[in-house]
Amino acid sequence: MAATIEPSVADVFAWLDAVPDPEIPVISIRDLGIVRDVWWSGEGMERTLTISITPTYVGCPAMRVIEADIVAALSARGVAHTNVEMRLAPAWTTDWLTANGREKLRAYGISPPRPRDLAADPRALDLVALLGTLEERAACPRCGSLDVALVTRFGSTPCKAQYRCVTCREPFDHFKAH
Numbered sequence: 001m002a003a004t005i006e007p008s009v010a011d012v013f014a015w016l017d018a019v020p021d022p023e024i025p026v027i028s029i030r031d032l033g034i035v036r037d038v039w040w041s042g043e044g045m046e047r048t049l050t051i052s053i054t055p056t057y058v059g060c061p062a063m064r065v066i067e068a069d070i071v072a073a074l075s076a077r078g079v080a081h082t083n084v085e086m087r088l089a090p091a092w093t094t095d096w097l098t099a100n101g102r103e104k105l106r107a108y109g110i111s112p113p114r115p116r117d118l119a120a121d122p123r124a125l126d127l128v129a130l131l132g133t134l135e136e137r138a139a140c141p142r143c144g145s146l147d148v149a150l151v152t153r154f155g156s157t158p159c160k161a162q163y164r165c166v167t168c169r170e171p172f173d174h175f176k177a178h
């Protein structure tokens with residue numbers, strides 16, 4: 001029997017970077033920070049790749065879609081046995097969004113959540129210095145203006161608030177930190 005080449009964990013992470021988040025398809029599930037762990041177990045024909053994911057909130061309906069997308073993506077790369085494991089603790093936080101993911105959100109027109117750990121994002125520190133407050137404020141993702149008005153606390157999804165930029169007049173969603 002020919003030896004099969006087993007993809008490395010790094011390869012698997014790179015492939016998962018091509019699986020879009022069903023709710024915000026401009027970012028991948030890896031950008032979203034929900035992929036917590038990847039490992040191989042078992043022997044021979046039973047060799048299984050397990051992907052551990054943490055839902056963005058408990059009961060998130062998108063998780064079933066994400067699970068099916070992961071299995072399909074890995075199957076397309078020749079992985080015969082994939083097991084997707086839900087890890088509920090610790091709970092997901094917007095701090096797990098990667099720097100890349102935040103930039104993609106901004107480029108798409110969604111103001112990214114401010115990191116709860118301010119040191120993780122120099123822009124957040126600049127904003128705090130400018131405003132003199134630690135309170136979370138949205139900045140217009142299009143023109144960068146801080147002159148924004150809250151339209152509704154709940155935007156297209158409960159995790160987003162809707163704002164309108166006073167400077168360029170564009171409405172935008174802000175992904176709330178939690």
Ligand SMILES: [Zn+2]
Binds near residue numbers: 142168169
């Ligand atoms: Zn603007």
